[in-house]
Amino acid sequence: MKLLDLLIFESFKTKYRDLAIYRTIIGLFFLKESIGKGYWLKNVDSIFFSPPIGLTALFTTPFPHSLIVILNIVLAISSSALIIGWFTKANSLITGFAFMTINSCMYSYGKINHDILFTLTPIVLAFSGWGNNLSLDKKSEHKAIKETSWPIALMSLIICVAMFTSGWAKLNSGWLNPLTYSAQGHLFINYFVHERTTLISELLINHVTSPILWELIDWLVVIFELSFILCWFGGLRLFRLWCSFACFFHLAIFLTFKINFSANIIAYTICLRYSWIPFSRVENALFLKTLKDAKPLNPMLIISLLISLKLILQATIPGRLTSFFNIGIIWGSSLLALIWLCKQILAPKLKNFQKKYRLVTSLIRDRF
Amino acid sequence: MQQSKKQRNMSERKRAQLAFFIAIVAFGLQYIISANYGEPYPAIKMPGFKGDGGSNKQSITLNRLKFIYHWENGDLLNITHLELLSEFPGSHKHAVSHFFRKLFFLPLKQMPNEIILKKNKTDLIFRGYKLGERRLQTKQGVSDLLKWLRKRGKLLGGKGNPIRLEIKWYKEFWQNKDRFRLSKSKKLFKKLELNFSKDIEN
Numbered sequence: 001m002k003l004l005d006l007l008i009f010e011s012f013k014t015k016y017r018d019l020a021i022y023r024t025i026i027g028l029f030f031l032k033e034s035i036g037k038g039y040w041l042k043n044v045d046s047i048f049f050s051p052p053i054g055l056t057a058l059f060t061t062p063f064p065h066s067l068i069v070i071l072n073i074v075l076a077i078s079s080s081a082l083i084i085g086w087f088t089k090a091n092s093l094i095t096g097f098a099f100m101t102i103n104s105c106m107y108s109y110g111k112i113n114h115d116i117l118f119t120l121t122p123i124v125l126a127f128s129g130w131g132n133n134l135s136l137d138k139k140s141e142h143k144a145i146k147e148t149s150w151p152i153a154l155m156s157l158i159i160c161v162a163m164f165t166s167g168w169a170k171l172n173s174g175w176l177n178p179l180t181y182s183a184q185g186h187l188f189i190n191y192f193v194h195e196r197t198t199l200i201s202e203l204l205i206n207h208v209t210s211p212i213l214w215e216l217i218d219w220l221v222v223i224f225e226l227s228f229i230l231c232w233f234g235g236l237r238l239f240r241l242w243c244s245f246a247c248f249f250h251l252a253i254f255l256t257f258k259i260n261f262s263a264n265i266i267a268y269t270i271c272l273r274y275s276w277i278p279f280s281r282v283e284n285a286l287f288l289k290t291l292k293d294a295k296p297l298n299p300m301l302i303i304s305l306l307i308s309l310k311l312i313l314q315a316t317i318p319g320r321l322t323s324f325f326n327i328g329i330i331w332g333s334s335l336l337a338l339i340w341l342c343k344q345i346l347a348p349k350l351k352n353f354q355k356k357y358r359l360v361t362s363l364i365r366d367r368f
Numbered sequence: 369m370q371q372s373k374k375q376r377n378m379s380e381r382k383r384a385q386l387a388f389f390i391a392i393v394a395f396g397l398q399y400i401i402s403a404n405y406g407e408p409y410p411a412i413k414m415p416g417f418k419g420d421g422g423s424n425k426q427s428i429t430l431n432r433l434k435f436i437y438h439w440e441n442g443d444l445l446n447i448t449h450l451e452l453l454s455e456f457p458g459s460h461k462h463a464v465s466h467f468f469r470k471l472f473f474l475p476l477k478q479m480p481n482e483i484i485l486k487k488n489k490t491d492l493i494f495r496g497y498k499l500g501e502r503r504l505q506t507k508q509g510v511s512d513l514l515k516w517l518r519k520r521g522k523l524l525g526g527k528g529n530p531i532r533l534e535i536k537w538y539k540e541f542w543q544n545k546d547r548f549r550l551s552k553s554k555k556l557f558k559k560l561e562l563n564f565s566k567d568i569e570n
Contacts (some may be wrong), residue, residue, distance in 0.1 A: 127491065193431070
């Protein structure tokens with residue numbers, strides 16, 4: 001019991017300012033997703049309405065388009081409020097549930113996109129006190145809630161379980177069977193049926209046909225996904241290491257299957273340290289200091305500005321650029337993970353080198 | 369003062385325990401639902417890429433659907449499911465295309481006119497559960513799907529109502545014959561002919 005308490009309350013402790021930056025980043029992503037999400041549903045015939053068990057299965061007809069539009073507006077407002085940290089707890093919950101409801105409508109036609117980690121993040125972290133820094137709530141004591149690390153531990157557990165379920169499904173469906181090459185099979189399906197073609201996938205199809213290699217890939221994928229559940233018991237540090245591996249894993253999936261898991265990567269950044277960002281400058285840049293004595297109208301003004309900016313960008317930036325942005329997340333996260341891993345490996349050696357360098361320079365100085 | 373702090377810590381602990389308890393119950397519940405009714409939403413799950421990706425004994429089988437619309441004047445329109453379902457975004461197209469595959473296996477003559485609801489709790493609470501697929505088990509559902517296919521043909525062809533639709537289901541086999549060379553063979557697995565004027569009424 002003590003071990004569990006230690007895991008839940010101590011092992012995932014992070015700097016709350018880091019969490020505040022994370023809130024701002026995730027808020028920006030929810031704002032980016034809002035207004036326009038699920039609008040394609042209005043063109044789709046209701047004969048294909050076939051929801052899985054869940055909210056939409058309670059109804060026999062799809063949700064009206066007007067409701068989707070209202071939910072999008074709610075999402076835009078609440079995510080903007082999340083960015084500036086205004087009524088953070090309530091807006092975190094509203095953002096998560098509004099996004100989830102729109103997703104429920106989108107996934108009621110047979111296909112479920114697995115962006116649940118991204119969706120659950122604001123709901124779980126609403127209780128972490130992530131609105132206590134870099135926010136308008138910071139100024140008013142009654143809105144601030146007690147900072148605690150158990151929501152981070154819970155979110156990490158959710159991420160680990162989600163990855164584990166993927167590995168478990170593979171384990172139970174023949175991925176480890178030496179007679180089948182599942183990764184290769186999925187590569188073929190994505191390439192030829194879904195027409196998700198990339199340069200790498202073409203190379204793999206034409207040149208990498210060694211059964212041993214494909215079988216090895218199958219095993220590595222299953223082992224990596226299953227091991228996620230164990231890393232939770234290692235606390236934030238081990239979780240961070242696994243998340244950095246996951247960034248490479250998602251990059252590999254993107255390069256071969258052209259499936260973009262950028263939403264997952266946003267969820268993984270919960271474990272990131274943002275101490276390299278100059279906080280006071282960020283705060284100044286967001287005009288939050290000038291809003292020290294904010295009147296009730298001011299937050300609404302900022303929210304309107306943020307939404308207007310989003311609409312302008314949406315109208316001016318072509319769709320291709322937004323997909324480039326998602327691709328940027330995949331590549332950027334892998335690059336960050338690589339830098340972090342190099343730093344972890346090289347840091348002790350660098351320290352050693354620095355010590356020796358100082359010793360040598362002091363010796364030289366003493367001599368001359 | 370110290371006691372109130374202690375009390376606050378206790379309530380915090382209880383809240384955390386409750387949250388973890390809910391999460392663990394949710395994990396269990398979603399496992400049961402997944403096993404009996406398919407993946408629910410929301411569920412804490414990542415894609416399993418189940419099965420073996422179509423590969424079996426070093427061969428990979430792919431399913432492809434071709435839709436060939438016929439008009440009275442002899443015009444043809446040959447399209448894939450991706451073009452037919454262009455109003456759906458990306459990966460949704462493949463999931464929806466299962467509707468058309470089901471058409472090949474329907475016992476059209478023994479079908480009821482309406483959905484027969486079972487008396488279990490799931491059917492009563494989740495009345496919309498897999499509704500589209502269940503509708504396909506009824507004459508009305510099939511007729512609606514055919515009407516939609518005709519409407520789509522009219523829209524995509526731009527030549528008025530098509531009279532007939534052929535759906536060809538191909539199976540493609542990719543084999544890893546000598547470890548480093550892949551060979552491909554294609555076989556017509558099933559063929560379905562739909563006469564719009566006749567089949568919609570029946």
